[in-house]
Amino acid sequence: DIQMTQSPSSLSASVGDRVTITCRASQGISNFLAWYQQKPGKVPKLLIYAASTLQSGVPSRFSGSGSGTDFTLTISSLQPEDVATYYCQKYNSAPRAFGPGTKVDIK
Amino acid sequence: QVQLQESGPGLVKPSGTLSLTCAVSGGSVSSSNWWSWVRQPPGKGLEWIGEIHHSGRTNYNPSLKSRVTISVDKSKNQFSLKLSSVTAADTAVYYCGRIAAPMGWYFDLWGRGTLVAVSS
Numbered sequence: 001d002i003q004m005t006q007s008p009s010s011l012s013a014s015v016g017d018r019v020t021i022t023c024r025a026s027q028g029i030s031n032f033l034a035w036y037q038q039k040p041g042k043v044p045k046l047l048i049y050a051a052s053t054l055q056s057g058v059p060s061r062f063s064g065s066g067s068g069t070d071f072t073l074t075i076s077s078l079q080p081e082d083v084a085t086y087y088c089q090k091y092n093s094a095p096r097a098f099g100p101g102t103k104v105d106i107k
Numbered sequence: 108q109v110q111l112q113e114s115g116p117g118l119v120k121p122s123g124t125l126s127l128t129c130a131v132s133g134g135s136v137s138s139s140n141w142w143s144w145v146r147q148p149p150g151k152g153l154e155w156i157g158e159i160h161h162s163g164r165t166n167y168n169p170s171l172k173s174r175v176t177i178s179v180d181k182s183k184n185q186f187s188l189k190l191s192s193v194t195a196a197d198t199a200v201y202y203c204g205r206i207a208a209p210m211g212w213y214f215d216l217w218g219r220g221t222l223v224a225v226s227s
Contacts, residue, residue, distance in 0.1 A: 001169060034213035036153075043202065043217045044153065050211060087153055091212035094166035098145075098153040 002027045004090055004099040012107045019075040021102045023088035028068045032092035035064055035073045038101075039084045047086075048073065080106055109134035111203050111218035119197075119225050125190040129203030129218055136179055137161040141206035142186045143214065144177060146199040154199075158206060159186055193225045 003026040013019050023033065031051035036044040046055045048064040051071055061076045075082055083106055088099040115127035129142070136142060143158035157167035159177045167175050171190070179186040190197060201223055205216035 032211070034211075036214070038153075043219060044214070045217075046213065046215055049207070049213045049215075055215075085152075089153075089155075089213060094158070094212075095168045096143075096155050096158070096212055098155060101152045 001095055002029065002090060002092075002097065004088060004097050006086075006088060006099040006102050008102060009100065010103040010105075012105050013078050014107045015078055015080060017078045019078050019082075019104060021073045021086055021104075023066075023071040023073070023099050025069045025071075025090055029090045029092045031067050032090060033064075033066070033071050034089045034091060035062075036087045036089065037082075037084045038087065044087065075104075078104070078106070109205065109216060111205065111216060113201060113203050113218045113221040115221060115223070117221070117223060119193055119223060120227055121194055121225055123193055123225075125188070125193050125197060125201075125223055125225070127188045127201055127203075127221065127223070128185050129187070130183075130185045131205075132184075136184050136186060137181050139209055141208045141212065142179065143204045143206050144188045145202045145204060145214070146197075147202070147220075148196075148199040156188065156190075156201075158212075160208075195225050197223070198225045199223060 033051045035048040038044040052064045085101045085103045144156040174191045176189040200220040202220045203218040204214040207215040
């Protein structure tokens with residue numbers, strides 16, 4: 001089965017900073033990758049699918065890129081409401097594994 | 108607007124069977140979507156459990172496959188999860204979700220989640 005890893009596991013940044021999270025698949029998955037945001041105590045929320053397509057209603061400061069095995073989620077200007085854990089998920093085939101998550105907070 | 112709501116016992120004894128149901132409202136479980144279960148142990152990450160189509164086709168996480176059954180009840184517009192031989196390691200918040208198939212096999216809708224504890 002394809003394994004998903006994320007780095008870093010956590011990060012602390014200042015409001016307005018550019019934040020980048022990396023997700024790596026152990027084998028190529030084309031662009032079949034989604035990103036989710038989970039705020040503390042809340043349900044996960046879809047941010048991006050097909051590696052770079054922004055879900056309707058998601059702020060444009062979020063963007064995704066990558067294909068094959070290496071992907072990134074970028075927050076262009078970190079806001080206080082972006083404090084959350086971010087998960088990638090591969091969905092090219094079952095099992096549709098999640099990455100371990102990256103916790104983002106404000107410095 | 109489609110909504111999902113999980114229900115089931117919040118406490119299951121070790122070696123017992125965890126049973127949860129996800130009711131679909133505002134839409135039909137017989138649509139082109141697939142339907143899925145994910146769990147999250149306290150303080151940990153998300154684990155994909157499996158998925159089902161209204162035709163009955165299923166896919167399961169290999170790590171849980173021997174213990175998991177996901178089924179669909181079109182007459183009640185719901186789908187269900189059964190996990191047998193549970194241990195404390197199965198304590199988690201269990202989420203049901205809608206898969207955006209055929210567009211893509213990602214979650215575009217989640218239930219609120221339900222905490223299931225395994226304890227005697």
